[in-house]
Amino acid sequence: MRLELFEVARGMGQQQKRPVYLNLLQIRLPVGGVLSICHRISGVLLVCVLPPAILFLQLSLSGPEGFQVVRAYLETTTGRWLTLGILGIMLLHFLAGIRHLFMDLEIGITRTQARASAWVTFILGVAGVLLFAVGLW
Amino acid sequence: MVSRNQYSGSTRKGLGEWIVQRVSALYLAGCVVAFGVRLTFWPIDDFYEWHEWWSDGAVRVAAALFLFAVVLHAWIGMRSVFLDYLNPFWLRFTMSTLTAVSLVALFVWGSYLLALGGLR
Numbered sequence: 020m021r022l023e024l025f026e027v028a029r030g031m032g033q034q035q036k037r038p039v040y041l042n043l044l045q046i047r048l049p050v051g052g053v054l055s056i057c058h059r060i061s062g063v064l065l066v067c068v069l070p071p072a073i074l075f076l077q078l079s080l081s082g083p084e085g086f087q088v089v090r091a092y093l094e095t096t097t098g099r100w101l102t103l104g105i106l107g108i109m110l111l112h113f114l115a116g117i118r119h120l121f122m123d124l125e126i127g128i129t130r131t132q133a134r135a136s137a138w139v140t141f142i143l144g145v146a147g148v149l150l151f152a153v154g155l156w
Numbered sequence: 157m158v159s160r161n162q163y164s165g166s167t168r169k170g171l172g173e174w175i176v177q178r179v180s181a182l183y184l185a186g187c188v189v190a191f192g193v194r195l196t197f198w199p200i201d202d203f204y205e206w207h208e209w210w211s212d213g214a215v216r217v218a219a220a221l222f223l224f225a226v227v228l229h230a231w232i233g234m235r236s237v238f239l240d241y242l243n244p245f246w247l248r249f250t251m252s253t254l255t256a257v258s259l260v261a262l263f264v265w266g267s268y269l270l271a272l273g274g275l276r
Contacts, residue, residue: 059237066230066255073266079203080210080269086203113188116181123178154196 050137058115061108068105099155107148114140114147177232180225187222216270223266227259 048056079089092098118136122128127136200206209215234255242248 059233062230062233063237066234069226069230069262070258073262073269077269080207083203086206109188113185116185120178120181 049134050141051133054115054118054137054140057111058119061112061115064108065105065112068108103148103151103155106151107144110147110151111140111144114143173232173235176228180229183225184222184229187218187225210270220267220270223263223270227263231256231259 075089078085080086093102118127118140121136122133127133200209210219235252238248238251238255242251
């Protein structure tokens with residue numbers, strides 16, 4: 020992502036009037052850059068999900084009543100949408116992370132391959148969310 | 157002979173975090189897949205079965221390690237986000253401290269749950 024940002028900055032430098040600030044609306048990140056941002060945002064969101072997740076686990080293990088409360092909540096419309104959202108965020112973070120690990124092994128690091136794998140990550144993410152939705156409803 | 161001085165300065169700074177982030181990622185990914193497969197193909201629909209599953213020593217150790225890996229992974233990830241986007245020192249310091257304290261608290265809470273609470 021750093022490299023991509025560098026390319027963007029260099030591209031901007033070639034304009035006649037060089038902007039002295041980074042105009043976020045003018046930057047069109049390549050798909051790898053968008054994925055990188057999504058990886059970060061999903062990671063931060065997953066950290067925010069940790070406390071409610073432990074709370075739910077605690078409640079579900081507290082006794083048959085607690086278990087029923089958790090199950091009933093997860094079966095409501097809100098519960099299903101939240102579950103789907105969290106599963107989707109997890110899947111995207113997971114897939115983007117796997118892509119990252121392959122790149123650490125210097126697999127798929129040319130620009131063409133990296134852009135292709137970023138698209139594949141997004142497509143697999145959407146496909147997975149659809150699959151989760153089918154499973155949840 | 158390689159002198160220790162060769163590695164002084166910032167040469168290897170961040171390498172430890174880098175490797176911890178990747179090793180924890182592999183463990184977390186493996187656990188999530190195993191957990192997902194287990195509950196998808198052999199669903200648990202009953203409190204006693206659920207409780208019994210979580211009382212299994214192997215599950216508890218795996219879950220405790222998972223929690224530990226999550227805390228490390230979250231700390232390194234959040235720290236790099238803060239370092240990149242939070243420029244004023246006081247803001248970065250405050251957010252880093254709050255995150256660290258919260259993650260330690262989550263670890264203590266989760267460990268307690270796995271060791272004692274709810275699993276009597």
